[in-house]
Amino acid sequence: MTDKESPQVEGTTREPDSLEQHFPGILTPDEREGFDGYLVAPDKLTEFATRLRDEFGYDYLSSVTGVDYLPDEVMEVVYHAYRIEGGPALVFKTQVPRADPVVPSLVGVWPGADFQEREAWDLLGIRFTGHPNLRRILMWEGFEGHPLRKDWHEAYFEEDAKPFANRWPEGDVYRIEDKIPFGKNVQYPSEFTPEGWIPEGDEGLYAGLGQISNDGDGSSLKTDQLVVNLGPQHPSTHGVFRMVVTLDGETVTDLKPVMGYLHRNHEKIGERNTYIMNMPYTDRLDYLSSMSNNFGYALAVEKLMDIQPPERAEYIRVIMAELTRIVSHLWAIGFLLNDLGAFFTPALYAINERELILDVFEAVSGSRMMCNYFRFGGLARDLPPGTLQTIRELIFERLPRRVDELDIYLTENEIVRSRCIGVGVLSPEKAVAFSAAGPVLRASGIPYDVRRAEPYGIYDRFDFEVAVRYGGDVYDRYLVRLQEIRESIRIVQQAVDDIPEGEIQTGKPIFQVRVPAGEAYGRVENPKGELGFYVVSNGKPNPWRYHIRAPSFINLTALAEMCKGHKVADVVAILGSIDIILGEVDR
Amino acid sequence: MYGVGLVKGMGVTIKHFVNTYVDDLRWFGRRYYNPEAFAVRQSPQAQGIFTVQYPEEKLIMPEEFRYIPFLIYDELEDGTRQDRCTSCGICAKVCPPQCIWIVRSDDPETGRPIPEPSEFFIDIDICMNCGLCSEYCPFEAIRMDHDYEISTYDRFSENIYNKEKLDKPASFYAAVRPLNYAIDEAAIAEKVAKKAAKEAARKQRQAEKDRKTDE
Ligand code: SF4
Numbered sequence: 001m002t003d004k005e006s007p008q009v010e011g012t013t014r015e016p017d018s019l020e021q022h023f024p025g026i027l028t029p030d031e032r033e034g035f036d037g038y039l040v041a042p043d044k045l046t047e048f049a050t051r052l053r054d055e056f057g058y059d060y061l062s063s064v065t066g067v068d069y070l071p072d073e074v075m076e077v078v079y080h081a082y083r084i085e086g087g088p089a090l091v092f093k094t095q096v097p098r099a100d101p102v103v104p105s106l107v108g109v110w111p112g113a114d115f116q117e118r119e120a121w122d123l124l125g126i127r128f129t130g131h132p133n134l135r136r137i138l139m140w141e142g143f144e145g146h147p148l149r150k151d152w153h154e155a156y157f158e159e160d161a162k163p164f165a166n167r168w169p170e171g172d173v174y175r176i177e178d179k180i181p182f183g184k185n186v187q188y189p190s191e192f193t194p195e196g197w198i199p200e201g202d203e204g205l206y207a208g209l210g211q212i213s214n215d216g217d218g219s220s221l222k223t224d225q226l227v228v229n230l231g232p233q234h235p236s237t238h239g240v241f242r243m244v245v246t247l248d249g250e251t252v253t254d255l256k257p258v259m260g261y262l263h264r265n266h267e268k269i270g271e272r273n274t275y276i277m278n279m280p281y282t283d284r285l286d287y288l289s290s291m292s293n294n295f296g297y298a299l300a301v302e303k304l305m306d307i308q309p310p311e312r313a314e315y316i317r318v319i320m321a322e323l324t325r326i327v328s329h330l331w332a333i334g335f336l337l338n339d340l341g342a343f344f345t346p347a348l349y350a351i352n353e354r355e356l357i358l359d360v361f362e363a364v365s366g367s368r369m370m371c372n373y374f375r376f377g378g379l380a381r382d383l384p385p386g387t388l389q390t391i392r393e394l395i396f397e398r399l400p401r402r403v404d405e406l407d408i409y410l411t412e413n414e415i416v417r418s419r420c421i422g423v424g425v426l427s428p429e430k431a432v433a434f435s436a437a438g439p440v441l442r443a444s445g446i447p448y449d450v451r452r453a454e455p456y457g458i459y460d461r462f463d464f465e466v467a468v469r470y471g472g473d474v475y476d477r478y479l480v481r482l483q484e485i486r487e488s489i490r491i492v493q494q495a496v497d498d499i500p501e502g503e504i505q506t507g508k509p510i511f512q513v514r515v516p517a518g519e520a521y522g523r524v525e526n527p528k529g530e531l532g533f534y535v536v537s538n539g540k541p542n543p544w545r546y547h548i549r550a551p552s553f554i555n556l557t558a559l560a561e562m563c564k565g566h567k568v569a570d571v572v573a574i575l576g577s578i579d580i581i582l583g584e585v586d587r
Numbered sequence: 588m589y590g591v592g593l594v595k596g597m598g599v600t601i602k603h604f605v606n607t608y609v610d611d612l613r614w615f616g617r618r619y620y621n622p623e624a625f626a627v628r629q630s631p632q633a634q635g636i637f638t639v640q641y642p643e644e645k646l647i648m649p650e651e652f653r654y655i656p657f658l659i660y661d662e663l664e665d666g667t668r669q670d671r672c673t674s675c676g677i678c679a680k681v682c683p684p685q686c687i688w689i690v691r692s693d694d695p696e697t698g699r700p701i702p703e704p705s706e707f708f709i710d711i712d713i714c715m716n717c718g719l720c721s722e723y724c725p726f727e728a729i730r731m732d733h734d735y736e737i738s739t740y741d742r743f744s745e746n747i748y749n750k751e752k753l754d755k756p757a758s759f760y761a762a763v764r765p766l767n768y769a770i771d772e773a774a775i776a777e778k779v780a781k782k783a784a785k786e787a788a789r790k791q792r793q794a795e796k797d798r799k800t801d802e
């Protein structure tokens with residue numbers, strides 16, 4: 001990044017310890033037990049953030065979220081900022097009264113805050129002043145209330161925390177549909193009639209789109225602007241996802257993603273669950289990568305509990321996480337080709353290999369996709385007999401050959417090249433600013449990989465390259481994924497050679513773990529990008545806050561940027577190259 | 588040269604196409620409906636098309652495969668069933684979607700709880716097949732079944748499984764999950780031995796005490 005060479009570069013070498021002296025009166029350390037980072041007064045937030053980025057080099061905003069501290073009547077916004085060269089997070093927070101939570105928006109400083117602030121507004125009702133387009137993002141316009149608030153209850157509400165009292169010892173069985181029949185299972189604002197409702201949110205949506213007027217100056221045709229809705233039901237959107245595009249002829253002039261069709265308030269469910277109950281729910285985020293979702297969540301809770309898994313478990317974790325990366329990237333490549341119009345032949349060649357890895361997952365965890373295999377301080381069970389041999393056969397013999405075959409099949413293909421090269425370009429500066437992560441970031445020339453930047457588990461022991469390409473286009477994202485498959489194969493090869501015998505769980509498995517009060521942010525390099533779990537414990541059996549930094553969701557922030565100026569058919573390819581999973585986008 | 592990439596790619600497709608027929612020849616046309624060929628077709632040695640001819644062919648379930656839980660009872664020598672479940676409630680407490688309902692039974696005379704559930708329900712529409720109930724049951728009483736063909740015409744009347752539907756003999760468990768069954772048997776034997784040792788120690792202490800008072 002060129003702007004790093006400016007005189008302010010010295011700032012980047014300063015340690016955060018000196019931060020307080022640098023921001024006198026602005027910054028106070030967060031001294032709550034188990035908490036970290038700094039508290040910033042809301043009116044100083046923009047100034048602080050700008051200087052943090054420009055003078056201290058924290059140019060990558062990973063996560064923004066809110067926490068509802070209902071007993072204290074406080075609403076808190078938590079920011080995790082990183083340096084793109086690597087290193088630990090700088091955590092800072094700002095607190096505002098819960099009754100009127102207003103915080104200045106940081107979209108101007110880190111554009112990647114855009115969707116995340118909208119999410120915090122939608123789910124927690126925190127207003128971000130100065131946000132360019134502060135609309136709901138996951139719920140529908142017209143929805144009443146902010147569902148992540150601790151005092152908000154849904155129609156199916158039973159109790160604030162699991163386990164529910166009526167399950168045992170007097171198991172009073174019922175079906176929730178019998179108690180709350182269809183039609184009564186939604187809440188509307190008073191005076192709301194579903195039939196007479198005009199979706200005002202969509203007006204805001206359409207008004208937010210850039211307008212063009214092209215009256216034709218003699219040399220060009222006079223054209224009208226056309227608004228097209230791609231999706232929500234569209235085979236190219238990889239799920240229920242909608243893109244509103246304005247077209248000038250066939251050229252995209254603006255694009256707005258609309259999501260939330262698969263929203264189930266995963267985070268609210270997570271805050272009612274006990275800690276262990278969340279493990280199988282994380283499987284359902286990015287449902288192609290359940291093993292590495294488990295990994296991120298286990299890391300966050302292990303940080304809070306201050307425990308470490310045994311050696312053998314660490315190795316198995318890495319093997320599973322890397323096999324997951326192979327699975328997910330194979331899928332992404334296969335479906336990118338689908339989006340380009342090569343209907344299902346390449347996808348099936350990729351899925352063929354994926355199935356064999358899923359066989360391994362099934363043998364190990366009991367399920368092909370919903371693995372639920374990690375536990376705090378270890379794993380659910382050891383590898384069954386013969387599995388390591390199967391992994392060896394795959395990883396030393398079959399997969400390397402098959403990846404080469406895929407390479408021959410697609411990389412030089414002239415149609416693939418002409419559809420992908422130079423399409424959907426994201427510059428390195430923009431990629432960082434938009435908080436893009438994973439292959440999207442690395443294809444834009446930023447070699448940022450959490451496994452290297454801030455190694456977790458035992459990743460510091462393995463020899464692998466961080467795949468990076470410099471074109472920032474669809475083609476480079478494809479190539480980054482292809483190379484990452486090869487690197488993952490390398491990592492698994494090393495891991496299966498070095499894996500020791502021994503225990504797979506620290507301490508006895510217990511169903512209700514004691515988690516000391518505090519906060520933790522566990523992040524892993526998921527196939528789609530950086531997956532983060534922000535967990536706040538108040539010492540009770542259920543997490544007080546459980547937030548997910550979903551890479552698919554945040555990568556979409558840059559979608560409009562990538563699509564502008566391209567043809568409508570390219571939008572489909574660009575979306576495919578970001579590789580989103582709606583289970584994670586909508587949560 | 589323009590087009591070389593395309594031609595190479597076509598080569599891969601042709602290879603895939605031919606491979607299936609080569610594999611057919613290898614099995615003398617008995618590539619399908621043949622357990623031996625099927626096992627190879629589902630392994631890392633597989634060549635060619637890998638479709639499973641369901642329902643004539645079915646995937647071989649690995650032992651750990653989990654679907655809906657079942658409850659285990661032991662068949663005593665006199666022919667009666669003895670539930671392993673003590674209605675301790677741990678599975679109902681750990682179940683993430685809270686789809687287990689247990690009714691504990693009380694002794695009709697003393698009113699004290701006795702270790703046996705009088706009813707046990709699992710709403711299998713809600714069950715997420717996570718296996719946590721079986722993982723944390725301290726009495727080896729609830730385990731995960733392999734049967735995935737459970738669709739019905741009417742989910743409203745059939746999908747809340749009661750104890751009768753969930754109960755399976757230990758021999759069934761031994762058949763579907765032999766390795767786990769062996770581990771559980773060892774654990775149970777250990778518990779029994781421990782209990783016996785404790786009992787013996789208690790008896791001995793009692794005897795010594797009696798001896799002392801006699802003296
Ligand atoms: S945990 Fe086991 S013993 Fe306890 S109630 Fe559940 S099935 Fe019965």
Ligand code: SF4
Nearest residue numbers: 682714715717718720
């Ligand atoms: S498998 Fe999971 S969801 Fe199903 S009953 Fe057991 S604990 Fe509940």
